[in-house]
Amino acid sequence: MPRQDPTSKILPASDQRPASWTFRGAFPGIEPDAPVELLGEVSDWQTGIPLAASAGADPDERIATASLDLSTSVYSYKLRAGGRWSLDLDNPRTRARDGIRNSVLSVGGAPEPLLFAPAPPFVVRAAEGDHFIVSAGLRRGHGERLRLSWQSGDEGGEIDMPPLAEEDEHLFFRAKLPCSAHPTRLRFEPGPNEAFLVTLAPEDDLPAWWRDAVLYTIFVDRFAPRPGAPWGHDPGPDRPAGGHLDGIRAALPRLADLGVTVLYLTPTIVAASCHRYDLVDPLRIDPAIGGEPAFARLVEAASARGLRILVDLAFSHAGRGFPPYEDVRARGLDSPFAKWFLWTTPRRGAPRLRHYGRREDAPLLDLDHPEVRALVLEATTCWAKRGASGLRLDMAAEVPLDLAVSIRQTFRRDKPDAVVLGELVPAHAHRWIGRGALDCAADFGFHDVLVDFLARRVIPAELASLRLTLLELDRGAPGARSLRFVSTHDHPRFGSITRKHGGPSRTGLLGLFVLLAWPGVPSLLYGEEYDLFAETPRTEPEDVWPDRMPLPRTPDPAATRASSLVRTLLALRASRPALRRGAVHILFAEGGVFVFRREHEGERIDVAVNVGGLVEIDLEDDEFPGASLLFCLGEARLSGPTLTLATNAAALVLRARG
Missing domain, CATH: 2.60.40.1180 (Golgi alpha-mannosidase II)
Incomplete structure (x- = not known):
């Protein structure tokens, strides 16, 4: 492994985790007792890791420590206290993109001037499986080229790595090397004299059906009614439209003909709202949408057509009617369920329940509590026994990593060829996939690039190209490990954004075209095949009710033409290996x-x-x-x-x- 670099934080081997780290930050003007947090690729950039902190030599400085369980890789990070951000003053090593600089923590990685570690995202097996991909960054000012020599058994060679992309402080290069049963030694010039040892993991265990999957997202309440029931009127935000599982079952012939292979259903459990993300009884399917019998009929009918069902596992927060929540509302901290939830820790006054977003009736569950975790795993087992082929783990980055691993293990124990998909906003998906928490992660970065380039038209193609390239590098999870989309049930539809920024002559089909021609598993939002759009879309995520309109029962001629184009594209994707x-x-x-x-x-x-x-x-x-x-x-x-x-x-x- 590389020598220690005294100018940066570098740990020489991942088998020494968990390791203790010390950080020093400067936070002008904060109060002396303000808590210090660590954020970055060591977690999800959103959830801070609390640090034990003490005063530094300067009044604004804080010295903080943490014990971190990290695999071999390179992690960008920053410190935060009192709402202020700071680089690690004891670590001069940084990485910057779009003018934003972060400190760099290296576990088993290279010293300066090389940005590399013998693990994802810098070393990944290609989607084709016959080679692996090596990427590395070189700090600006240390040359314009990077040379790679490699040795694997009796094979080896030396190559100039082709340029890949540029960041503010680094040039990135990438090369392909043949897969081998032998460990591969890599040496870079410029770089350390010692070689990096790469041992590729065995072929990944993604099931064959997922590698060629096409998902179709169904907002259950807004897709189709029970056959014969009235339909079409949009009841408005947070009001049920009457969607039913039997209505989905009736649509299966059309969806199979379209080219869909997997139906992803938003939550179907008993919940406090029509979107059903605020659980009330996570073990029972809502009778209002047909209950257990309707779900069983749907699974059977879908299976007969070669379609699979993927369901949502959402445990971030509860809603009114959840028995433990009602008990806490009545008895407060004296309730035996009080520790099931997250509470504020005010400096003055009594603790209060923490709620999801801006709501005051959606308490956050403590996913580290043993009884809450047991309930999560019980629900996981229920879905496997009901015949679901996959789970979508809602807000996956905020689920404790060890719990996410247990969810996947539990589900696959009962359903060996199942897939666990994570709703994962941060780009560094390799962290969750590599630890066995997820099989596939949503690629929100891809969505953002296509919205900016094709819908809003605010970036040129060269910037879109750069952003897509850097996103692929960040993810470290090629091919079917990434779920890609241009619309979600939590964002304005791509077609709505396109028309808002370009007028009625534009359509959302360009987004679908690029989606279906790009690598990864594509996902369509219900009605996207009709180029469905809202006349006055909202732009605030998770409050996009105009774009959650009921699916038209009878499409108009323009929607029929759009559906024909999407069907043709999906057929081409299915028939063309490339x-x-x-x-x-x-x-x-x-x-x-x-x-x-x-x-x-x-x-x-x-x-x-x-x-x-x-x-x-x-x-x-x-x-x-x-x-x-x-x-x-x-x-x-x-x-x-x-x-x-x-x-x-x-x-x-x-x-x-x-």
């Missing part, structure tokens, strides 16, 4: 033009999208000179290797060898 499994390589990104390539097992497809003026794109390729138009959205024409795209147009071009 679109399902292929690696991605960005060919060109400038202004409003974005071109990338998908390639797998000898099949090559170029993907182009244009949000600027009329443009001609040269797709010259000496190895694959043949070109044919596989699919187009909007006005597109191919003449030899030249692709002409009108504004708001996109195309798939199939390449052929000469």
